[in-house]
Amino acid sequence: MSQPSSWPLPSGSSRVVLPLKLTQQLAQHPLTKHLYPRAYGHYVDALGHQVERQSHTDYLLIFCYRGRGWFRTATTQGSLEAGQLLLLPAGQAHAYSADLQQPWSIYWAHFQGQAASTCMSFLGLTETQPVLTLSQWRTLIPVVTHLLNLQTQRHQFTAAVVAASLLQQIIAELPRLTVTVKEPQGFELAALERFMYDNYHRDLSLADFAEFAGLSRFHFSKKFKQLTGTSPMRYFNQIRVKIACQLLDSSTDSIRHIGQQLGFDDPYYFSRLFKKTMGMSPQHYRDSASLRAVQQLPKGV
Template sequence: MSQPSTWPLPAGSSRVVLPLQLTRQLDQHPLTKHLYPVAYGHYVDALGHQVERQQHTDHLLIFCHRGRGWFRTHNASGSVEAGQLLLLPAGQAHAYAADHEQPWSIYWAHFRGSAAVQCSDFLSLSAQSPVLTLSRWRQLIPVVTDLLNLQTQRYQFSAAIVAASLLQRIIAELPRLTSAMQIPAGFDLRALERFMYDNSHRDISLDEFSEFAGLSRYHFSKKFKQITGSSPMRFFNQIKVKLACQLLDTTTYSIRQIGQQLGFDDPYYFSRLFKKTMGISPQYYRESSHMTHSQTNLLNPQQGR
């Protein structure tokens, strides 16, 4: 297998490499042998991400949803912008990297199968023109989310079969998403929520959320409030506080470090926001959580064993 890059994963990123034994099973199973993933993931703001391969045994899809990058093969070279997909067939030496000024955020998948070689023709791509522009790519976010959420079950064969079916669906959907049809006056809340979780380490503006949804600031805020009962920024901050609670429960990071991981440079602002949302300070939340856990272990001594 062409190993994925070992680029260090920042907050919000993920990488799944299926074990060799599992991919061999997928290569033999009637439901998956025509097309299945061997690795996949999501790199967020991938500054410094760069790969060069002379030997390439897998097919590789790279979809850029923010920022930009570049690629080079023997037959073509160019940039990959937000909303564009790059397909690199097996056997083709290549290089690619994130842009230094606007590093890309990408979904990617290494894949194989008896039908994998037909993907270029299916997507109307060629060695000279390996980039596809998707005008309605956000419709695929729920399927991509389901695929990424399988990472906790990646060593289970049943989950691997589901991963193969989701990758097949993603590729099957791509041609119809190239149409320049007008974006509907609304948005997929599930896709937007995934976007918020993926970018929980950043300080995102309302403009960026409305751009993701394909609406003006006014119509986006109005529609969001109608659906959720909350403003977009308040909803986003609630997600950050939820993630902060998880970090307070499971790590020994300082309050400042947790705030920085969630895009807050000012620890005092982070603490005020946390207290406004939870009713208590981050420090008191951590102390109360640890005290409750200790009391539970005293009452149920077998749990800690």
């Protein structure tokens, strides 16, 4: 395969390269042989990211969501701006780089499969016009996040099958995201809430939610409070506490471990937030839930 660049990863970035044995399994399995990832990742503010390949065995998808960069092939060259996707076919020599002044932030994937060669025509791209502009790309963020979160299980075949299905879903959705629509006056609360649920395990900030909504932090906070009556961060933390309650009810994990699953590295902060939201500590909640369960048992059991 064409190896991903060895460019040093900055904070917040990730790179997953599936082992050869695993990709060989994907190439043969009925659920994945048509299209499957060989490597994928997320580069944030990728200053210094630059690649040149004379031989190229994989198909390569690069989506720029912030900043900009440039690319060059034997048949064309150009820039890649925020909101644009570049698809390079297998067998085509190429070079690309992040801009020095406004380095791109990108999602990318090397992929193969029996149907990989049809992706260019499916997306309406050619070797001389390999760039697609996506006007509604934010709706794919939950799927992309799910794919990236699989990296901790990347050596497991079942997780790799899920990764292949998510990549197929992303590519299948792309044509619908090119439709030009009038800029919304606000944002879709349901999509933002789904993003919060999909990322409950991450320590997200107001800037992350504002970026997802496509608004400045000020306008996002104002619009969010108008719609919900509360602040974005309080809403997000309420979701995490709700999930914490479910975990306290259904598992025997320690309170520290549950807090870590929800993105809280400080167990004391997690306990304070839980108590502020629920009116009792996590341990008190667990004890009272156990007591209620015992009281509800049929007599004689």
